Structure formats: C-alpha cells, structure tokens
Amino acid sequence: LCGWLYFTAWSISFYPQPILNVQRKTTQGLTPDFPLLNIVGFACYSITQAVFLYSPVIRRQYADRHLVSPEPTVRFNDLTFGVHGFLLSVVTYSQFWPVLWGWKQNPYAQRHANKITLGLLWGSVLGAIATAATVLTVSRDGKGMDGHDWAWIDVIYSLTYIKLLLTVFKYIPQVIANFRRKSTIGWSITQQLLDFSGGVLSLLQLVIDSALQADWSGLTGNPVKFGLANISLIFDVIFILQHFVLYGPVNERGERDETSVDPVRGGVMEREPLLPRDEQDTLRQRRLS
Numbered sequence: 001l002c003g004w005l006y007f008t009a010w011s012i013s014f015y016p017q018p019i020l021n022v023q024r025k026t027t028q029g030l031t032p033d034f035p036l037l038n039i040v041g042f043a044c045y046s047i048t049q050a051v052f053l054y055s056p057v058i059r060r061q062y063a064d065r066h067l068v069s070p071e072p073t074v075r076f077n078d079l080t081f082g083v084h085g086f087l088l089s090v091v092t093y094s095q096f097w098p099v100l101w102g103w104k105q106n107p108y109a110q111r112h113a114n115k116i117t118l119g120l121l122w123g124s125v126l127g128a129i130a131t132a133a134t135v136l137t138v139s140r141d142g143k144g145m146d147g148h149d150w151a152w153i154d155v156i157y158s159l160t161y162i163k164l165l166l167t168v169f170k171y172i173p174q175v176i177a178n179f180r181r182k183s184t185i186g187w188s189i190t191q192q193l194l195d196f197s198g199g200v201l202s203l204l205q206l207v208i209d210s211a212l213q214a215d216w217s218g219l220t221g222n223p224v225k226f227g228l229a230n231i232s233l234i235f236d237v238i239f240i241l242q243h244f245v246l247y248g249p250v251n252e253r254g255e256r257d258e259t260s261v262d263p264v265r266g267g268v269m270e271r272e273p274l275l276p277r278d279e280q281d282t283l284r285q286r287r288l289s
Contacts, residue, residue: 006201011081013194014088020188021095028109029186031177032096033117037170038089040121044159044166046082049074051156057145058156064147110177120169124162131158171235175242184243192243196236203230 017035021027051058052072063070094100096111132155135144144152178184242248 006198006205007077007081009194009198009201011084013191013198014085014092016188016190016194018088018092018095020186020190021092022101024186025101025103026098026106026109027095027186028106029177029181029183031110031113031173032093033113033173034170035089035093035096036113037117037121037166039086039093040124041163041166041170042082042086042089044163046079046086048156048159048163049079049082053079058153061145061147061151061153065153114173117169117173120166124165128155128158128162131155168231171232171239175235175238178239178242178247183247184239187239187243189239189243192236192239195232196240199230199233199236203233 017030021030052062052074053076059072062072096109098105098109135150135152135154136142139150140146141149144150144154147153174187178187
C-alpha cells in the first residue's frame with residue numbers, strides 16, 4: 001500500500017507548479033534552474049531504467065557483476081515515472097517563454113538559469129562523454145562488452161550519479177531565491193508537500209520491507225546513495241518552513257493568508273502584493289518619468 005501511495009504522491013507532485021504558473025500567467029517567483037535540472041535529471045533516469053529493462057548487453061553485464069542477484073531491480077513503472085517526470089518538467093520549463101502560452105512578458109520573471117547550473121549541466125555531459133571514451137579506450141576488448149572490465153554499464157552508472165548530483169543541487173537556487181525575496185510567492189508549496197509525503201511513505205515502505213525480510217541492506221548497504229535519495233526531504237522541510245513560518249503564510253497565487261493575525265498590530269494581515277516593495281517603487285518611478 002505504501003508503495004502505491006508514494007508513487008501516486010510523487011507522480012501528482014509534478015502538476016501543481018505548471019498549474020500555478022497557468023493560473024498566474026507568469027513564472028515569476030520560480031527559478032528556471034529547477035525545471036531545467038529536472039529535465040536533464042529525469043532524462044538520465046529514464047535512459048538508465050530503459051536500458052536496464054530492455055538492453056540485453058546491459059542486462060548481461062549487470063548479471064556478470066551481480067552473481068547473487070543477476071536480475072536488475074527495475075520495473076516498468078520506474079520507467080513510466082521517469083518519462084512522466086521528464087515530460088512535465090519540459091512543460092514547466094517551456095512556461096519561461098510566455099509567448100508559447102499566450103502570456104504577457106513579465107520583466108521581473110527570471111528567464112535564464114544561473115552560471116553554476118549551466119556549468120553543472122555541461123560538466124555532467126562531459127563526464128558522461130569521458131566515461132564512454134574511457135570504456136572504448138581502456139577496456140581490454142576495446143568495445144566495452146566485458147562486464148568484468150570497463151563496460152557500457154559504467155556509462156549507465158555515470159548517468160545515475162549525474163541524476164543524484166542534480167537532485168542535490170536542483171533545490172538550492174530556489175531556496176536562495178526565496179531567501180533573497182523573503183517570499184515564496186510563485187513557488188508551489190503543494191508540490192513540496194506531495195514530494196515530502198511521497199518521501200516519507202517511501203522510507204516507511206523500505207523500513208517495512210527490510211523488517212519483514214530481516215535484511216537491512218537497503219538502509220545500510222549503500223549509505224551514500226541512501227543519504228542522497230533523502231536529501232529532497234530536507235529541502236522539502238526548508239521550503240515548508242519558508243512558506244508557512246519565515247515568509248508566510250501566503251497562498252500560492254500571491255496573497256497572504258487573510259485569516260492570519262499580524263503579531264505586532266493585531267487584526268488581519270493585509271494582502272501581500274505580487275511584487276516586492278522595492279520592485280513596486282521602481283515600477284512606479286518608471287511610470288512617473
């Protein structure tokens with residue numbers, strides 16, 4: 001039951017952000033780094049799942065390296081999840097070009113990813129290419145077909161490491177952007193709540209499975225991967241704190257919760273405008289001039 005619940009929560013979590021952008025007719029408040037890194041990350045994830053499912057070469061090389069459990073632990077729903085995430089990330093990223101959606105250009109909406117993100121992406125591409133070149137030049141057969149040597153499965157593993165790396169980094173630009181704006185307006189907290197729910201249910205399922213099998217290798221066998229896989233939970237908590245405690249509460253379309261009480265003046269807090277005050281002042285000065 002937990003397995004289906006976390007799969008559903010994670011799948012649905014891709015929808016709130018593009019829906020919010022459509023409702024607001026802008027991507028203001030959302031950094032393009034997040035969907036861009038998701039596109040590359042889920043592309044890597046989908047490729048790895050596909051080859052482990054359908055490539056006889058990769059499956060044979062996997063069996064050569066895992067004699068006890070020669071069958072890859074990949075299922076069709078893993079591939080479906082990856083492709084689904086990739087497509088929804090493409091949709092979200094396309095919204096940074098408002099002309100495609102019939103929206104007006106918003107001068108305050110960030111359009112381009114930062115240099116660190118672009119450097120990370122290019123580094124990932126070069127890393128995968130370097131791994132492929134190593135397989136072709138260092139492997140004994142020169143073709144990368146021997147699973148006990150440098151082989152094509154190592155290229156696939158490099159894609160999994162890229163996915164893990166991008167998972168760690170993809171949240172950071174948004175956390176920084178929220179901190180600088182002192183606001184989470186434009187960033188869908190619903191997707192983070194769904195992601196957090198899916199992560200907790202995933203951990204619960206893992207603990208239950210390990211307990212029933214009396215085998216805790218899923219938790220202790222690869223602590224690095226286990227830790228990286230759960231970093232998203234930490235960022236989910238950060239976003240929840242930013243939205244509900246530090247800079248809120250606000251509703252997702254850009255208004256403060258009207259039921260909240262101002263702790264200083266008392267009474268109901270006024271609505272927060274979509275633009276920060278300094279941006280409003282700049283826009284007002286432009287109009288007056």
